[in-house]
Amino acid sequence: MAVAAGAGDVDTDERFDPVSTWMGWQRYVDSAPVTADADDSGWSREQRLDYHSQFVVVSTPAMEKVSVQLQRMLLLNRRHRGTARRGLVVSGPPNTGKTTTLMELGRIFELADRRKHPDVHDRLPVAFVSVPPASTPKMLVSEFARFLGLPVLQRMNQAGITDAVCTTLCELRTQLVLVDDVHLLDTRTRSGAETSDQIKHLGERIPATFVYAGVEVDDSPLLTGPRGQQLAGRFKLLRNDPLPYGTQDQRQVWNELVSSLENALRLQHHRAGTLARQSAYLHRRTAGVIGSLSHLIREAATVAILDGTQSITKSLLDDIELDIRAQQHLLAPTAARPRARAVTRTRPQT
Numbered sequence: 001m002a003v004a005a006g007a008g009d010v011d012t013d014e015r016f017d018p019v020s021t022w023m024g025w026q027r028y029v030d031s032a033p034v035t036a037d038a039d040d041s042g043w044s045r046e047q048r049l050d051y052h053s054q055f056v057v058v059s060t061p062a063m064e065k066v067s068v069q070l071q072r073m074l075l076l077n078r079r080h081r082g083t084a085r086r087g088l089v090v091s092g093p094p095n096t097g098k099t100t101t102l103m104e105l106g107r108i109f110e111l112a113d114r115r116k117h118p119d120v121h122d123r124l125p126v127a128f129v130s131v132p133p134a135s136t137p138k139m140l141v142s143e144f145a146r147f148l149g150l151p152v153l154q155r156m157n158q159a160g161i162t163d164a165v166c167t168t169l170c171e172l173r174t175q176l177v178l179v180d181d182v183h184l185l186d187t188r189t190r191s192g193a194e195t196s197d198q199i200k201h202l203g204e205r206i207p208a209t210f211v212y213a214g215v216e217v218d219d220s221p222l223l224t225g226p227r228g229q230q231l232a233g234r235f236k237l238l239r240n241d242p243l244p245y246g247t248q249d250q251r252q253v254w255n256e257l258v259s260s261l262e263n264a265l266r267l268q269h270h271r272a273g274t275l276a277r278q279s280a281y282l283h284r285r286t287a288g289v290i291g292s293l294s295h296l297i298r299e300a301a302t303v304a305i306l307d308g309t310q311s312i313t314k315s316l317l318d319d320i321e322l323d324i325r326a327q328q329h330l331l332a333p334t335a336a337r338p339r340a341r342a343v344t345r346t347r348p349q350t
């Protein structure tokens, strides 16, 4: 079970650089992992608050599935000379861990690359960008330039920036390009369609494996219609859904997830197993959405630190209100609740 977030020595005044910038990405990749047996006996209250604010990344079935598929794609593309390299699209509802999966796999890949090339510093194995809202092709390629720290001058046109970006990514031997929030590309608008063409163009010019993530993009214009066909023909779709709780196996997966998060708590008086015993309740509260589960546990931990009890109980969990989606799910009559889909499902390439 991967446990990989920064320790309690986080500086709250530290400058914020999003992971879609080179500096932010490097900082994320370098953040020291906390081990399950980290000694927190000397931690101050602030350190505990920081730790639970950041918390850990645990491995989920969807993450494992994407990881296996990604390794295969990287091998398939490694010596492929043509331009039709294969890639992945991760699609699902919000808050289900799509961005986290992209970031975590990117980090693992980059760390492995650094181990393979310990003394080489002019490499950039992973690039991570987010599609800006109402993106135009120039805005998208400028995001890549921003990630790379390339100066984008007002007078530079799209072709000029694209050239600079592609040359730099090729020189730095970037092998994995992660593009988040692709649902923001509305390919029905002219600029959205042109931006989608721009993404394809980058995919052809950069010898890397591309992974996209977005909210419910399965049937979106990004992958359908004449423009979406090309992408749909090369990319495999992986679903990232809320975790179901119907069968024995599904319950076991959920229970393990809850236990992993509970084991990562750093509260001095927490009774081990309290959350594990409340697994069914936690699923009801969160509808199997990892973002809501993580929020519930982290907020409960924060309250427990602030009130000095340093322990999470069922009544504390009851007192915490969750995000609007989770609250609406809880209030909906059981029959009206949308059924959680299978944990992950892949669609054969068309």
Ligand SMILES: Nc1ncnc2c1ncn2[C@@H]1O[C@H](COP(=O)(O)OP(=O)(O)O)[C@@H](O)[C@H]1O
Residues within 6 Å of the ligand: 056, 057, 058, 059, 060, 063, 093, 094, 095, 096, 097, 098, 099, 100, 101, 290, 291, 292, 294, 295
């Ligand atoms: N594998 C994970 N382990 C622990 N927490 C997670 C994991 N995946 C997601 N989360 C939590 O859920 C929140 C939402 O995840 P995110 O990746 O932003 O979802 P999405 O991109 O699908 O909207 C994150 O901020 C994080 O707190």
Ligand SMILES: [Mg+2]
Residues within 6 Å of the ligand: 098, 099, 100, 180, 181
């Ligand atoms: Mg996201």
